[in-house]
Amino acid sequence: MRYRSTTVLNVLVATMTAALLMGIGAVVQAQSTSTRSTEGAKYTPPRTAWGAPDLQGVWNNGTITPLERPGAAGAKETLSDEEVATADSESATRADRRPSDPAADVALAYNQFWWDRGKSIGRTSLIVDPPDGKLPPLTAEGQKRRDARTAARRERGPSDSWEDRSYQERCLLYHGVPPMPTGYNNNYQIVQTPEYVAIVHEMIHEIRIIPVDGRPHLGGTLRQWMGDSRGHWEGNTLVVETTNYSSKIDSFRIAAASATFRVVERFTRVSPTKIDYRFTVDDPTTYTRAWTAVLPMSKVPDQIYEYACHEGNYGMFGILAGARADEKNAKEAASKGSR
Numbered sequence: 640m641r642y643r644s645t646t647v648l649n650v651l652v653a654t655m656t657a658a659l660l661m662g663i664g665a666v667v668q669a670q671s672t673s674t675r676s677t678e679g680a681k682y683t684p685p686r687t688a689w690g691a692p693d694l695q696g697v698w699n700n701g702t703i704t705p706l707e708r709p710g711a712a713g714a715k716e717t718l719s720d721e722e723v724a725t726a727d728s729e730s731a732t733r734a735d736r737r738p739s740d741p742a743a744d745v746a747l748a749y750n751q752f753w754w755d756r757g758k759s760i761g762r763t764s765l766i767v768d769p770p771d772g773k774l775p776p777l778t779a780e781g782q783k784r785r786d787a788r789t790a791a792r793r794e795r796g797p798s799d800s801w802e803d804r805s806y807q808e809r810c811l812l813y814h815g816v817p818p819m820p821t822g823y824n825n826n827y828q829i830v831q832t833p834e835y836v837a838i839v840h841e842m843i844h845e846i847r848i849i850p851v852d853g854r855p856h857l858g859g860t861l862r863q864w865m866g867d868s869r870g871h872w873e874g875n876t877l878v879v880e881t882t883n884y885s886s887k888i889d890s891f892r893i894a895a896a897s898a899t900f901r902v903v904e905r906f907t908r909v910s911p912t913k914i915d916y917r918f919t920v921d922d923p924t925t926y927t928r929a930w931t932a933v934l935p936m937s938k939v940p941d942q943i944y945e946y947a948c949h950e951g952n953y954g955m956f957g958i959l960a961g962a963r964a965d966e967k968n969a970k971e972a973a974s975k976g977s978r
Contacts, residue, residue, distance in 0.1 A: 684875055684908040689833045691851075692875045694908055697943060698936040700818065700916065701757025701825035703730045706932065708764035708772030716772065718761050727758045755823040760935055767917075768931040774892060781893070781925035788894035798962035801955055806864075806887070808955065810948030813842045814890065815865045816881045817902055817918040820934070827936070828943045836870055836877060844946045849879055856882055859898065864888065866902070877906040897924045912938040 685693040703726060708715075718726070734751040738744050764772030777785060797803055806812045813821065824842040831837075838847040851870040861867070867883035880903050884896035893900070900922040907915040914936040921929040 682909050687831055691831065691833070691872060692877070692908060693831070694829045694836070694877060694906055694914065695831055697826055697828045697939050697941055698914055699755075699757065699825050699939045699941075700827065700934050700936045701755055701820045701823075702760050702765075702934070703727070703756050703758060704760045704762055704765055706765045706819070707774060708766070712763040712772075714771070715763050716770075718759060718763060723759045723761055730756050730758070753823065755825060757820060757825060760933075762933075765932040765934055766930060767933055769928070775926045775928045775930050777892060778923070778925060778927055781897075781922075784897075784925075785892065785894035788889070796962065798958050801959065804955065804958065805889075807843070808958075810843055810952060812845065812864050813840070815845065815888065816847070816868065817904060817920075817932075817934075824946060826939065826941060826943055836879075839943055841943050842946060843948055851877070856880075859883065862886065862898075866900075875907055877904075879904040879906070891920065893922075893925055897922055899924045906936075914938075 687693050687695075732751065734747065734749060734754055737750075738747065762772075766772045766774065769775060792803065795803060801809060818827065818840060821842055824840075826841040828839040829836065830839075834850060834852045836849045836851055838849070840846070845865065847865060847868060849868045849870045851872070853871070854869065856869055857863075857867045862883045862885045864885050864887070866881040866885075868879050868881040870877055870879040872878070880901065882901050884900045886895045886897075888896040888900075900920075902918055902920055904916070904918040909915045915933070916936050917931060917933045919929055919931040920926070
């Protein structure tokens with residue numbers, strides 16, 4: 640959102656950067672094809688003082704292109720210039736077209752001022768492999784986990800406790816790794832040192848500290864919300880492998896991340912203002928095959944703002960209080976009916 644204090648996160652980023660530079664960190668639009676563009680092949684990125692490709696700055700990955708290809712697109716992979724312009728125009732005005740029905744107007748909630756959805760990247764989907772632009776089918780084990788999670792939630796209800804609400808609502812995490820675009824707060828600040836690459840996400844102030852010094856992954860029993868990332872350079876590309884995801888993670892149709900869930904990201908600066916970013920998800924116990932998506936990042940002159948979440952979050956109290964009121968009403972109605 641636009642009205643947030645910058646102080647805390649600015650101090651955090653400055654402190655983190657200084658610590659990394661001192662070596663105190665042990666704990667610490669549109670590339671639309673499936674291959675890198677001619678521009679990227681010819682571009683020589685700037686270098687850091689120690690010789691690594693320089694990815695530093697604030698970047699935005701907002702886009703209205705969906706993760707999966709809509710059924711109406713058929714086998715079509717890319718959009719024409721006219722289709723891109725139409726999609727961008729529709730997105731830019733959608734929230735300001737207020738419905739006459741009051742209930743529908745309230746449900747819409749925000750007008751266009753609050754959104755930062757970005758524009759189309761010229762594709763019908765972010766997924767480039769499989770070629771149909773769809774997430775692969777789940778394996779039998781993956782479907783079993785998903786069904787078990789669905790049944791448990793159906794039995795408990797969506798608001799039995801705060802733990803039944805999503806980790807986004809609980810201000811714990813948004814998409815984590817890989818980062819996916821949202822309706823707003825799509826900015827990422829990248830900071831580099833010889834030993835680390837740090838990425839600050841504006842949404843829910845997530846911070847990734849990625850070692851690039853060759854150290855091994857954590858032991859398999861240590862599983863984290865955003866997984867355990869390790870990076871290395873392949874020419875001008877930063878390659879990051881993330882494993883050890885917490886079983887509490889639930890995204891991309893996953894009911895719970897398995898011990899074999901693995902993501903490989905590639906960051907390649909292809910121009911002064913573009914990073915070709917793509918990632919591959921590989922989890923043989925969840926999906927019948929690996930899949931890959933592209934998500935270009937554009938350099939922006941903005942700064943990262945603090946995302947104040949639970950500090951002013953009255954929604955959780957309202958959700959749980961409403962659920963208890965519904966339960967009370969249902970119990971009273973049942974009691975009256977039995978008389």
